[in-house]
Amino acid sequence: MLTGFVALYIFMLAAFTGYEIIGRVPSILHTPLMSGSNFVHGIVVVGALFALLNATSLVEQIIGFFGVLLGAGNAAGGYVVTERMLQMFKSSDKKKA
Amino acid sequence: MNAQLIIDASYLVAAFLFIYGLKRMSSPVTAASGIRVAGLGMLVAVLASFLYVFGVNDAAAPHLNVNVALGAAALALGFGWAWWSGKKVEMTAMPQMVALYNGMGGGAAAAIGAVELFRSSAQHETIPLVVTIIGSLIGAISLSGSLIAWAKLDGRVNGTWRFTGLQLMNGSVFFATLALGLYIAFVEHGHAPVAITAAFFALALVFGVLMTMPIGGADMPVVISLYNAFTGLAVGFEGFVLQNPALMIAGMVVGSAGTLLTLLMAKAMNRSVSNVIFSNFGATGDEGQGEIKGSMKPVDAGDAGINMRYASKVIIAPGYGLAVAQAQHKLFEFVKLIQDAGVEVKFAIHPVAGRMPGHMNVLLAEAGVPYDIIYDMEDINNEFKEADVAIVIGANDTVNPAARTNKSSPIYGMPILNVDQAKQVYVVKRGQGKGYSGVENELFFADNTNMVYGDAQKVMVAMIQAVKSLDGGH
Numbered sequence: 001m002l003t004g005f006v007a008l009y010i011f012m013l014a015a016f017t018g019y020e021i022i023g024r025v026p027s028i029l030h031t032p033l034m035s036g037s038n039f040v041h042g043i044v045v046v047g048a049l050f051a052l053l054n055a056t057s058l059v060e061q062i063i064g065f066f067g068v069l070l071g072a073g074n075a076a077g078g079y080v081v082t083e084r085m086l087q088m089f090k091s092s093d094k095k096k097a
Numbered sequence: 098m099n100a101q102l103i104i105d106a107s108y109l110v111a112a113f114l115f116i117y118g119l120k121r122m123s124s125p126v127t128a129a130s131g132i133r134v135a136g137l138g139m140l141v142a143v144l145a146s147f148l149y150v151f152g153v154n155d156a157a158a159p160h161l162n163v164n165v166a167l168g169a170a171a172l173a174l175g176f177g178w179a180w181w182s183g184k185k186v187e188m189t190a191m192p193q194m195v196a197l198y199n200g201m202g203g204g205a206a207a208a209i210g211a212v213e214l215f216r217s218s219a220q221h222e223t224i225p226l227v228v229t230i231i232g233s234l235i236g237a238i239s240l241s242g243s244l245i246a247w248a249k250l251d252g253r254v255n256g257t258w259r260f261t262g263l264q265l266m267n268g269s270v271f272f273a274t275l276a277l278g279l280y281i282a283f284v285e286h287g288h289a290p291v292a293i294t295a296a297f298f299a300l301a302l303v304f305g306v307l308m309t310m311p312i313g314g315a316d317m318p319v320v321i322s323l324y325n326a327f328t329g330l331a332v333g334f335e336g337f338v339l340q341n342p343a344l345m346i347a348g349m350v351v352g353s354a355g356t357l358l359t360l361l362m363a364k365a366m367n368r369s370v371s372n373v374i375f376s377n378f379g380a381t382g383d384e385g386q387g388e389i390k391g392s393m394k395p396v397d398a399g400d401a402g403i404n405m406r407y408a409s410k411v412i413i414a415p416g417y418g419l420a421v422a423q424a425q426h427k428l429f430e431f432v433k434l435i436q437d438a439g440v441e442v443k444f445a446i447h448p449v450a451g452r453m454p455g456h457m458n459v460l461l462a463e464a465g466v467p468y469d470i471i472y473d474m475e476d477i478n479n480e481f482k483e484a485d486v487a488i489v490i491g492a493n494d495t496v497n498p499a500a501r502t503n504k505s506s507p508i509y510g511m512p513i514l515n516v517d518q519a520k521q522v523y524v525v526k527r528g529q530g531k532g533y534s535g536v537e538n539e540l541f542f543a544d545n546t547n548m549v550y551g552d553a554q555k556v557m558v559a560m561i562q563a564v565k566s567l568d569g570g571h
Binding site: 007009010011014015016017018019021022023024025026027028029030031032033034035036037038039040041042043044045046047048049050051052053054055056057059060062063064065066067068069070071072073074075076077078080081083084085086087088089092 | 111116118119120122123124125127129131132133135136139142143146147149150153154156157160161163165167168170171172176177178179180181182184186188191192194195196197198201202205206208209211212213215216217218229240269291303321322326329332333335336337339341342343344345346347348349350351352353354355357358362363365401402412443448451453455457458459462463468471473513
C-alpha cells in the first residue's frame, strides 16, 4: 500500500511537477492558474464522499455531508470561474483571421 | 475486487488529466482547453467514486442507503450552488470568489480529518493519525482564513484589526491548537473525548480568523494564494490518510504550485511572505512623509484625448479603478480609435494591478483587448521615457514615485511603473483621494502630470467623442 516511502515518493514527484508547471507561466495567466489549481484541489470531494459513505454515526454523517457539500462547491465553482476567465483570452492575430 | 480496480484506474486517469490540464493552462494559447481537460479528469474521478458503495466497511453497511442519499444531496447542492454563483459573479469580484471556493476545499479536507477523528471504531496508527491532524489543522485554517479574505475583499469586513499583543495572542492560540493536536495524537491515540476534538477544530478555525484579520486589503492576493497552497497540502495529507493517490497527487501539485505562486506574488510586491503575514502594512501611514511640492493641474478629458490622438506612442497604465468604473470596454474603443490614427498603444500591467496578479489581464481580456499589446512591468518599464503620453486610469500606489525615493513611505521598495518618465502624464481619477495604501502620490503633483477628474467611463466617452469629432471634421 501507499505507506512510508512510496507515499513520500509520490509527494516528492507531485511537488516537483507543480513547481515545474508554475515556474514557466507568464504573469498574465497567474489569476486563471491560481483559480485552475484551486479547481484541481476540488478533487477533495472524492475523499469526502468516501468518508461519508463509510460513516457509521450521526456525527460522522453530518460532518461528511458538509465535507461533500464544500468539496463539490470547490470543484464546480473553481471550474466555472476558471473556464469563464480563460475563454476571454484572445490574441489580436486570431481576430484578424 | 473489480469495483476497486475501476476506481484505481479512474484515479490514475484523473491524475494524468489534472497535470496535463494544468500544463496546458500555463500558456495563453492552450489555456482554455486546459481547464476542460482538468474538468474531464474531475468528472471521471467523481463518477468512479460512486463505486465505493460496493466496498464500504461492514460497520457502515447498515447506513449505506442513508449515506448514499446524503452524498447525492450534498453533491447536487454543492455543485448546483457553486455553478450558479460562478456563472453570475462579476469579473471584478473574481479574487474573492476564488478565495471562497478555496476555503470550501479547505473545509472539505478538514471534514475528512474530522470524520476520521470522530470515528470511535477507527484503529489509528501513529503516522496516519499525525498526518490526519496536520491536514485537519491546515484545512481548517484555510477555511476560516479564506472566508475572512473573501469578506474583506467583498467589503463585508472593513478595516484591519491591530492592537498591541496581537502577535502574542495569535502565537498562543496557534500553540494551544498544536498542543491539543499532539495531545489527541500521542496521549489519546485518536480517541479523545468529543469535546477535546471539537475544541481542536474550533481553535484551528479561530486561528485562521486571527491570522487573516490584521492583513490589509492590498496584501490579500498573497494571502489567498497562500491559502490555496494550504488547501492543496491539506488535501494531499488527507489523501494519504485515505490511501487515495488522486488526492495525494492533486493536493501536492497544488500545494507546491501554490507555494511558488505565493512567492512570485510576494516578490512582485517586493515583500517577503512572512512580512505580509506578520507586519503591519500601512500602519505607519502618514508619519514622516515629506511635504509634497507643486499642485495638481486639472485638464479637460477631451483635450487629453486629442493630445493622445496626435501622439506617436501612448502607454496605458490601468488599475483596479478602471474595472470598478466598468470603463475597460470604452477604453478599448478609444484605443482602437487612436490605433487607426496610427498611434502605437501599449498596456503596462503592474504585477499587483487589480486585486490579484494577472487580474487586470483578465479584466482587459473581458473587454476584448488582445493580449499581445499588454506588457508586464519589467518588459515595458524602459519604454516610458520614449512615450509621448502615459495615461494612468484608476491606479495609484503602483505608479507612486515615492516607492523609489521616500524611505519613510510604507510602499518604499515596491517596484513601480515608470509612468513619470513619459513626456506627458494624464491621471484619470475620481477625486483627490489617496490610494489603497493610504499614501499621498507625488506623481499627481509633478510638472508633467495633468489630472483628468471624473468617472473613468465618462472620461473615456468624452475622449472618444473629442477624437471622433476631430476626425469627422475633415
